[in-house]
Amino acid sequence: MARMKFLCDAERCIECNGCVTACKQENEVPWGVNRRRVVTINDGVVGAEKSISVACMHCSDAPCMAVCPVDCFYRTEDGVVLHDKDLCIGCGYCFYACPFGAPQFPQAGAFGLRGKMDKCTFCAGGPEPDRSEAEFQKYGRNRLAEGKLPACAEMCSTKALLGGDGDVIADIYRDRVLRRGKGSEVWGWGTAYGPGKPGAAPAQPRKS
Amino acid sequence: MQGITRLIAAFSAAALIAGPAAAQAPAEQKADEVPSPQQAERERAAAQPGNNAPVWKEVRSGQPNYTSIPGRETDVLIQPGARFPGQSHFSTAGEAWRQFRNGVVTFYGGWLVVLVLVAILAFYFAKGPVKLHEPPTGRLMLRFTDFERIVHWSTAISFCILAVSGLVMLFGKHLLLPLIGATLFAWLTMLGKNLHNFVAPFFIVSVVVMVIIWLRDNLPRAVDLQWLNPAKVWGFFAHSEHIPSGRFNGGEKIWFWAGVLGLSIVMAWSGLVLLFPNFDQTRAAMQDAWVWHASAAMLYICASLGHIYMGTIGVEGAYGNMRNGYTDETWAKEHHELWYLEHKGDRRVGGTGGAVPAGAPHMKENA
Amino acid sequence: MKKLLFVMGALFLVSACTERQQVIDQASEKRYQGKRDTQPWDNDPLAYAKAAPNSFAAPSWNKGDRASWETQIKARNERQNENKRIGD
Ligand code: SF4
Ligand code: SF4
Numbered sequence: 001m002a003r004m005k006f007l008c009d010a011e012r013c014i015e016c017n018g019c020v021t022a023c024k025q026e027n028e029v030p031w032g033v034n035r036r037r038v039v040t041i042n043d044g045v046v047g048a049e050k051s052i053s054v055a056c057m058h059c060s061d062a063p064c065m066a067v068c069p070v071d072c073f074y075r076t077e078d079g080v081v082l083h084d085k086d087l088c089i090g091c092g093y094c095f096y097a098c099p100f101g102a103p104q105f106p107q108a109g110a111f112g113l114r115g116k117m118d119k120c121t122f123c124a125g126g127p128e129p130d131r132s133e134a135e136f137q138k139y140g141r142n143r144l145a146e147g148k149l150p151a152c153a154e155m156c157s158t159k160a161l162l163g164g165d166g167d168v169i170a171d172i173y174r175d176r177v178l179r180r181g182k183g184s185e186v187w188g189w190g191t192a193y194g195p196g197k198p199g200a201a202p203a204q205p206r207k208s
Numbered sequence: 209m210q211g212i213t214r215l216i217a218a219f220s221a222a223a224l225i226a227g228p229a230a231a232q233a234p235a236e237q238k239a240d241e242v243p244s245p246q247q248a249e250r251e252r253a254a255a256q257p258g259n260n261a262p263v264w265k266e267v268r269s270g271q272p273n274y275t276s277i278p279g280r281e282t283d284v285l286i287q288p289g290a291r292f293p294g295q296s297h298f299s300t301a302g303e304a305w306r307q308f309r310n311g312v313v314t315f316y317g318g319w320l321v322v323l324v325l326v327a328i329l330a331f332y333f334a335k336g337p338v339k340l341h342e343p344p345t346g347r348l349m350l351r352f353t354d355f356e357r358i359v360h361w362s363t364a365i366s367f368c369i370l371a372v373s374g375l376v377m378l379f380g381k382h383l384l385l386p387l388i389g390a391t392l393f394a395w396l397t398m399l400g401k402n403l404h405n406f407v408a409p410f411f412i413v414s415v416v417v418m419v420i421i422w423l424r425d426n427l428p429r430a431v432d433l434q435w436l437n438p439a440k441v442w443g444f445f446a447h448s449e450h451i452p453s454g455r456f457n458g459g460e461k462i463w464f465w466a467g468v469l470g471l472s473i474v475m476a477w478s479g480l481v482l483l484f485p486n487f488d489q490t491r492a493a494m495q496d497a498w499v500w501h502a503s504a505a506m507l508y509i510c511a512s513l514g515h516i517y518m519g520t521i522g523v524e525g526a527y528g529n530m531r532n533g534y535t536d537e538t539w540a541k542e543h544h545e546l547w548y549l550e551h552k553g554d555r556r557v558g559g560t561g562g563a564v565p566a567g568a569p570h571m572k573e574n575a
Numbered sequence: 576m577k578k579l580l581f582v583m584g585a586l587f588l589v590s591a592c593t594e595r596q597q598v599i600d601q602a603s604e605k606r607y608q609g610k611r612d613t614q615p616w617d618n619d620p621l622a623y624a625k626a627a628p629n630s631f632a633a634p635s636w637n638k639g640d641r642a643s644w645e646t647q648i649k650a651r652n653e654r655q656n657e658n659k660r661i662g663d
Binding site for chain 3: 001071074076082084087127145147153154162163176
């Protein structure tokens with residue numbers, strides 16, 4: 001069974017923000033919202049600069065899901081964390097709880113009133129019928145239902161950003177690390193997929 | 209480090225006033241001191257190109273980095289570690305907040321409200337309301353002016369809207385959602401959230417006015433100390449024994465100072481931090497504000513349950529006073545003797561009212 | 576009667592004091608009340624992929640067959656490995 005994950009190789013990311021742009025255009029993301037962003041550590045320090053692309057990591061035991069007052073999240077059988085915008089009340093709790101700051105809110109009114117939460121869907125749309133107009137309007141393209149993988153990872157020019165079945169991308173990465181002999185850290189996996197307590201079983205999908 | 213700051217903040221009374229945002233203020237760094245840890249890690253990373261540990265340390269630190277994406281905290285990769293009161297170890301701030309919210313606040317807060325409700329109702333069924341000893345005289349005294357009653361009911365009704373919508377947002381997922389289904393529940397919660405947001409400023413204004421108009425009558429007096437004596441208080445509730453008091457008694461004064469004033473300040477401040485996300489406050493500030501907001505709300509709701517009980521079924525005649533503004537002399541004498549003695553026969557006690565109008569309601573003669 | 580109702584009400588309220596499991600079991604399966612999503616493999620492959628499996632399109636899958644969809648997704652996933660795609 002496939003378990004969808006993202007992996008960003010900090011050794012390779014050149015901070016071109018191509019993934020951000022690809023995501024925005026593929027999903028026609030609302031104004032003011034970026035589902036993916038690139039963060040540079042030690043910007044401008046020669047030898048110490050590293051960039052990482054980050055979006056929703058589709059956590060195993062997702063804090064966003066746990067705090068949502070209307071319980072609008074679900075996890076697909078591929079491990080993708082999705083939500084129902086028709087139910088979302090824009091309370092912002094998922095944004096407080098998410099370790100990666102993935103949930104974003106288009107401004108819906110004066111004084112910073114939050115609209116419906118928007119976040120990376122792993123290019124898997126939402127609960128509307130797959131590949132329908134309604135789904136595209138609310139969540140963007142459903143590439144998984146087209147047999148494709150997330151646009152950001154597929155177009156990454158240096159292949160720093162890998163996205164797809166966790167086993168496959170881990171293999172690709174292992175292969176790569178062996179070849180270059182350094183930089184083996186898998187960014188954010190401990191936070192997103194690690195069992196919360198030692199010995200705890202990872203969460204299973206809640207079917208949509 | 210931040211977790212310790214949080215702990216201190218959570219327990220210090222100063223933070224009550226300074227507010228959650230202030231508790232989050234980062235420690236100031238002086239430029240001329242030894243290089244900051246961040247600087248040291250940078251140098252380490254440059255000096256040891258094969259060693260990625262410094263970079264990953266910075267990733268987990270929650271420090272702001274560089275990003276070209278606009279927005280608040282987009283330059284933070286992972287929220288820093290944090291620990292809320294009662295948590296034994298640090299976890300990502302969001303995760304810590306999730307555990308505090310879904311664990312401590314939901315569990316203890318929920319139990320607290322339920323237990324207070326149970327205790328009040330159990331008491332009512334066991335002992336019944338506080339009764340008058342003598343029949344009403346039929347002579348009325350003005351206890352609350354129209355303005356006072358308008359302010360009271362504005363506060364009370366907005367409080368109830370806030371409390372119910374707040375409870376729905378915390379517990380509705382478990383209680384209501386399974387009963388009424390996601391579509392209706394989400395619609396109700398959306399309505400509740402918007403009511404919560406728009407009624408809150410109205411509530412704050414009402415409380416401010418209320419505090420101003422009743423401040424003088426709530427200044428503590430020596431007689432009020434009796435309300436700190438459990439035996440006396442028990443005697444009052446269980447056996448309707450009289451405790452002399454001025455316009456407001458000791459219990460009402462505690463409610464005024466600790467509840468209406470104290471808790472309202474906590475609620476209003478933390479609520480405003482949550483209400484206006486456009487001031488670029490951090491997630492940590494909003495998490496802390498939420499913890500203050502929800503914890504104080506639980507206490508406020510419990511205290512208000514007590515107040516509502518005493519104002520309705522718990523004390524005979526109390527509800528009519530706030531509803532109509534007039535009270536019978538017997539009631540005044542038995543509950544607020546000093547006030548009664550000061551103002552006996554004076555029908556303009558409340559301040560602005562005139563003589564009792566012809567149609568003024570009378571207390572029911574059923575004691 | 577009143578007391579019974581009251582005790583029942585209290586128990587009902589107390590039942591709120593939990594965090595939900597995200598682990599799937601029969602209870603949680605029923606509990607999720609939102610819209611049901613369909614599975615990605617319950618769709619037809621896009622026309623171009625279906626028409627002519629060639630070097631530009633990964634072999635497609637059969638509608639409703641999870642295993643074949645996963646095989647195709649994994650094959651596509653391998654295209655993110657430039658060591659394999661381009662060769663050494
Ligand atoms: S990364 Fe954030 S939004 Fe995505 S599943 Fe995890 S907690 Fe939820
Ligand atoms: S903002 Fe929407 S999705 Fe996020 S916790 Fe609130 S209701 Fe749930």
